[in-house]
Amino acid sequence: MNRNFKTILVTGGAGFIGSHVVRRLVNNYPGSKIINLDKLTYAGNLQNITDIENKSNYTFVKGDITDGAFIDNLFQKNDIDAVIHLAAESHVDRSISNPTEFAITNVIGTINLLNAAKKELGK
Ligand SMILES: NC(=O)c1ccc[n+]([C@@H]2O[C@H](COP(=O)([O-])OP(=O)(O)OC[C@H]3O[C@@H](n4cnc5c(N)ncnc54)[C@H](O)[C@@H]3O)[C@@H](O)[C@H]2O)c1
Numbered sequence: 001m002n003r004n005f006k007t008i009l010v011t012g013g014a015g016f017i018g019s020h021v022v023r024r025l026v027n028n029y030p031g032s033k034i035i036n037l038d039k040l041t042y043a044g045n046l047q048n049i050t051d052i053e054n055k056s057n058y059t060f061v062k063g064d065i066t067d068g069a070f071i072d073n074l075f076q077k078n079d080i081d082a083v084i085h086l087a088a089e090s091h092v093d094r095s096i097s098n099p100t101e102f103a104i105t106n107v108i109g110t111i112n113l114l115n116a117a118k119k120e121l122g123k
Pocket of ligand 1: 011012013014015016017018037038039040041042043044045063064065066086087088089090091105109
């Protein structure tokens with residue numbers, strides 16, 4: 001990991017993998033600001049990361065990656081220079097019962113992040 005990254009956005013940081021990634025980044029990169037963006041669905045739980053919630057380089061933002069305007073605004077307000085994208089619908093049984101929700105979150109949500117990053121890089 002490049003230690004020169006000043007602001008790292010982690011999506012899905014209240015989930016299974018994201019919570020471990022957020023903890024590791026917050027503890028190992030005290031000079032970087034770590035933003036955890038999570039919608040807190042049935043799969044997200046901030047209890048996973050209570051040990052780092054008061055660290056000065058950590059910020060939690062409750063929000064939805066499928067909301068393009070919200071994501072654009074987040075990128076405009078924060079000088080994000082790296083993104084680790086882990087927010088997703090990930091439960092296989094739910095993908096069978098509600099595939100549309102999976103497509104919207106996993107495809108449109110990812111496109112929103114890519115579009116916002118591209119817009120900010122282009123400035
Ligand atoms: N867990 C595994 O074994 C595994 C293996 C390989 C790949 N992956 C992939 O890694 C990623 C993360 O997996 P996980 O197991 O941590 O998932 P998870 O379901 O535990 O966590 C997903 C997180 O995303 C958040 N989220 C869901 N929709 C959101 C939205 N619209 N906006 C913002 N946040 C939202 C949830 O609240 C949750 O905190 C997924 O893409 C998954 O497919 C997981």
